[in-house]
């Protein structure tokens with residue numbers, strides 16, 4: 289973040305620039321730890337990498353900058369065409385190929401990727417029945433035998449009732465409620481042990497984990513509230529007027545929920 293971005297973020301969060309910088313300083317060792325884990329995960333990988341659910345492409349950019357070799361290949365997926373289009377325009381890189389696709393129907397041959405990875409995506413996965421093992425089945429098909437499968441996601445470890453104990457946890461319930469508005473199911477937040485069970489269920493061997501304990505973000509509630517106010521018209525456009533009640537309830541809950549952060553976890557294993 290440059291000085292201008294820090295100033296804008298501090299203002300939107302109702303905190304001082306000093307507080308903002310202090311928080312960014314606390315993130316530095318965590319960024320180093322994240323880098324070290326990713327280096328380990330990528331160390332034995334050969335062949336193209338497949339990223340699921342790129343969203344706005346922040347992680348895609350990080351993968352291209354640090355972990356995809358100059359002659360390497362990164363397939364990324366995004367199921368929403370308008371989001372995919374923006375990403376392609378924002379990241380002009382000849383190593384990147386965008387697949388506009390749901391994780392359950394990937395247009396790639398069997399065993400064509402050496403590594404499958406996705407960040408902050410599975411807890412947001414929307415499907416007809418909420419069965420994530422089923423939703424991920426095609427990405428396992430696309431992974432070569434011996435290839436590495438990496439889930440990197442938010443976890444609710446440390447909380448009994450994450451929605452009332454953490455504003456970020458309460459925020460995540462919104463995705464579950466939005467999916468329900470469409471008659472669909474969103475997986476939502478889970479514990480680390482649930483991810484391990486999922487990896488076992490999908491048949492991966494040598495499962496390993498590593499957790500990044502994230503610091504509480506100063507001004508999180510104010511930042512998110514302002515952000516949601518700005519985004520309200522976009523929510524109404526996509527989900528209709530009924531979304532207003534969900535947003536109102538989120539604002540109300542935010543006022544009484546501590547601004548506690550969620551940890552992030554890596555869970556990875558090899559395809560047999």
Ligand SMILES: C[S@@+](CC[C@H](N)C(=O)[O-])C[C@H]1O[C@@H](n2cnc3c(N)ncnc32)[C@H](O)[C@@H]1O
Nearest residue numbers: 341342343346347390391407408409412413414
């Ligand atoms: C929070 S965003 C991802 C953020 C991004 N990976 C990053 O690290 O910056 C969650 C993404 O999951 C995608 N998603 C939801 N359900 C999905 C599904 N069934 N298959 C594939 N992607 C899905 C959404 O389209 C959205 O882009």
